[in-house]
Amino acid sequence: MTAPAATSNTPPLKQTTSETSVSQASQVATKTPFNPIQFVSIISRTDKPLYIQSFGIDDTSTDTTENANKFLKYNFLSHMALDIFTSPESLSLRGGQSQTQQQTDANVVLLFIQDQVMVYGYETNNGLKIIVGLDQSFVIQDQRILRQLFLDIHKCYLRTIFNPFSKVNDEEDDDDSVLSTPTFDKNIKKIVDGWTR
Amino acid sequence: MSRKAVGDDIWKNNVEKINSELFTLTYGSVVAQLCRDFNNNYHEVNNQLDKMGYNIGLRLIEEFLAKTGVRRCQTFKETSEVISKLGFKIFLNIQPTIENWSADGKSCSLILPEPNPLTEFVELPITADDKIAKELWYSQILCGVLRGALQMVQLDCDVQFVKDVLRGDDRTELRLKLNKILKDEVPAGED
Numbered sequence: 086m087t088a089p090a091a092t093s094n095t096p097p098l099k100q101t102t103s104e105t106s107v108s109q110a111s112q113v114a115t116k117t118p119f120n121p122i123q124f125v126s127i128i129s130r131t132d133k134p135l136y137i138q139s140f141g142i143d144d145t146s147t148d149t150t151e152n153a154n155k156f157l158k159y160n161f162l163s164h165m166a167l168d169i170f171t172s173p174e175s176l177s178l179r180g181g182q183s184q185t186q187q188q189t190d191a192n193v194v195l196l197f198i199q200d201q202v203m204v205y206g207y208e209t210n211n212g213l214k215i216i217v218g219l220d221q222s223f224v225i226q227d228q229r230i231l232r233q234l235f236l237d238i239h240k241c242y243l244r245t246i247f248n249p250f251s252k253v254n255d256e257e258d259d260d261d262s263v264l265s266t267p268t269f270d271k272n273i274k275k276i277v278d279g280w281t282r
Numbered sequence: 283m284s285r286k287a288v289g290d291d292i293w294k295n296n297v298e299k300i301n302s303e304l305f306t307l308t309y310g311s312v313v314a315q316l317c318r319d320f321n322n323n324y325h326e327v328n329n330q331l332d333k334m335g336y337n338i339g340l341r342l343i344e345e346f347l348a349k350t351g352v353r354r355c356q357t358f359k360e361t362s363e364v365i366s367k368l369g370f371k372i373f374l375n376i377q378p379t380i381e382n383w384s385a386d387g388k389s390c391s392l393i394l395p396e397p398n399p400l401t402e403f404v405e406l407p408i409t410a411d412d413k414i415a416k417e418l419w420y421s422q423i424l425c426g427v428l429r430g431a432l433q434m435v436q437l438d439c440d441v442q443f444v445k446d447v448l449r450g451d452d453r454t455e456l457r458l459k460l461n462k463i464l465k466d467e468v469p470a471g472e473d
Contacts, residue, residue, distance in 0.1 A: 247303075247403035249310025250317075250410075268405055 121223035122277045123202055124159040125238060127264065130212030132167055136264040138273055158200060159218060166204050166216045169196040193232050207235040215239060234280055241272045285363060289371035292349055297372055306402045313420060324417035331419075335426020343431040346372065354435075358460050359383070361437065362390050365428065365458075374399055378456075389459035396447060398454060400424070406448050415450065419443040425456065436464040 126137035139159045196204045201221040208214050215238050225231055245251060245264060313331070320326045350368050355361040366378045376398065382391040400421050406414050419425075425441040432439045438461045445451035 244403050247307060247310070248405050249307070249314040250405065250407040266405065266409070 120277065120280070121220040122234075122280065123218040123220055124162075125218075125273055125277065126159070126163040126216045127238075127242060128163065128167060128214040128216065130214075134163065136269070137163060138270060140274075140277055158202075162199060162202060162204055162218055163216050165199070166196050166206050167214070170206055170208065170214060193228065193235055205231065205235075207232075207239075209239055213239070213242070215242075230280075234276070237276045237280075238273065241269070241276060244272070245269045285367040286371075286377075288350070289368045289377075292368070292372055293375060296349060302399050302402075306399055306404075309400050309423070310404060313418075317414075317418070322411060322413070324414060328417070328419050328422045331422035332426040332429070335423035335428075336430040337426075338423070339427040339430025339432075340434055342373070342427060343434045346431065358387060358437075359390075361432075362392070362458060366392060369431075384459075389457060391444065392456040392458055394421075394424075394454040394456065396454075398447075401448055401454075404448060415448075419446060420448050421446070421454070428456075428458065433464075436466070438462050438464055 120140065122140055124137060124139040127135045129135050137160060139156050193205055193207050196206045196216075198204070198221060202218045203221055203223075204216060204218050206214060206216050215235050217234065217238075219225075242264070245266065245268070251266075312334075313327070316327045316330055317324070320330070346369060349372060352364055352368065355364060362380050366380055370376050370378055376395050378392040378394045380390050380392060384390070398421065400423075404420065406418065406420070408415050422443065425443065428441045429439055440457075440459045440461060442457050442459075443455070444457050445453060445455040447454050
């Protein structure tokens with residue numbers, strides 16, 4: 086419930102709800118310890134948005150337009166993240182990082198900070214981009230824990246792709262179909278909820 | 283040595299292994315392609331999987347007997363034990379449990395443990411097509427394999443799925459039923 090570092094202040098208890106992608110509107114309000122993760126989104130190699138799930142939305146008694154606004158904000162942030170991903174500064178930053186790190190395949194980059202949300206991005210070796218937004222008040226103790234989060238999300242994505250009945254087809258127009266299964270939502274939510282910070 | 287120990291030993295030493303993900307993905311592609319080819323006629327897909335399994339079973343039994351060298355079983359109970367402790371162990375590295383013996387000792391249930399190498403990562407797309415959960419038996423090939431293999435040892439059996447975790451049941455259950463023991467027929471002309 087409290088952040089483990091000596092320097093950060095204790096974050097307030099927050100009610101977290103989870104909202105799945107635009108087509109579904111199920112909301113679950115639970116009193117859980119503060120989880121800084123605001124949203125997770127996945128974008129394909131060809132810059133097509135595949136998936137977005139938001140967390141950390143205030144309880145269901147508040148106006149749903151506020152929830153919708155927050156959700157829109159997360160969508161915008163994901164799009165902004167794409168620009169930063171391919172900008173030359175970020176590429177050189179990641180190139181420089183990879184020389185200093187032993188593991189060259191797990192570069193989690195802080196893309197930008199906007200509207201009290203820190204946006205982190207991770208590009209897999211296949212070009213898939215995973216974007217996670219963290220609340221600004223959160224202080225990262227250990228880069229490795231953050232990297233582990235991205236690896237878990239990547240694994241979850243792979244499990245879903247492995248399903249022989251999923252339509253993993255580049256020619257299809259509706260890319261949402263592959264990842265909009267309720268099981269994928271549930272698994273991502275499980276990873277987010279269980280993330281030890 | 284007990285049967286279980288024999289099985290473990292053979293699996294550890296005597297069996298060539300392949301990557302289980304490759305196996306799972308291959309089988310998954312086969313089933314998905316069959317569904318597409320037959321236009322989601324799941325009864326037909328089940329039949330095809332059963333036929334494929336039957337052909338596999340006819341040949342698999344030879345390898346099984348060569349690897350394990352088991353003698354002819356005296357009772358059907360023994361047969362089912364050999365199937366679960368040796369057969370499944372050697373080829374799939376899982377060990378199903380046997381339950382629900384019928385009164386005459388001629389049929390029993392095989393409960394496949396999770397995780398089942400055939401069905402890892404698989405989810406039936408219920409949202410796209412809800413018939414699939416009612417009609418498709420994903421691991422139907424196993425029924426065919428058992429049927430074919432047992433036929434080659436003169437046991438005429440019926441093997442059917444009763445429950446499947448992929449369909450939402452609590453476990454995966456096969457029903458194995460012995461119809462009759464086939465007697466080798468003496469060819470006409472000899473006596």
